[in-house]
Amino acid sequence: MDSQLLTLIDLQSFDTRLAALEAEAARLPKQIEAIQAALADAKKSLDAQRLKADTTRKELRTKEKDLDVVTAKRAKAEARLWEVKNNTEYSAVLSEIETIKQEKAHGEEEILGLMELQERLAVDIRDAEVRLKAREEQARQDETVVRTKLAAVETELTAVRAERDSRARELPRPLLVDYEKILKARSGVAVASVTASAVCGGCRVGIRPQAIQELKAAQAPMLCENCGRYLYWQEPA
């Protein structure tokens, strides 16, 4: 086979490998970002729970203070029962005490509800903290795996690029420029095989019998008349 054609075939295999490695090198950092984003989300939701617990604690303190005020009001009203001068005043104070009692009962109910909420939140937060810790550990491990993979891909990329460039230097400049132009225009495939089915391996369009004969002789690189890729004959295995 023509040595330029052999070089083109080789170059294509290097470039196919490089494209896969480059895609991997672009994908892996996104995977790391996704791991970190999921962890950040979990942290955010825990922070929101903590904030809610904090708000509940403050609200509870306020309600407790309010209840103290109501209790004091009740004691004062009860003391006034001893000072009233007639029945009308007496029943007015009694009715006032009744209202205060209701107010107190309502306040106590609210406090109970807040205390229950506080307990529930404390349990949820403890659970979330345990889960987050496990997730952080898992994320650290996952990230290490991905980073190791990425480093390996980058090392391989450097090595394959060097091999590819040294092979590319064997081609005359105009041929290399042409090859690279086709590679770019034809989604990374500039060299296609033709087998017994007699179609271009790149665009699947049939090759004329005369061209097949020329391909088999392989005296010089030939182009597909349809897609413009370099063609080479591949003997059936």
Ligand SMILES: [Zn+2]
């Ligand atoms: Zn073609």
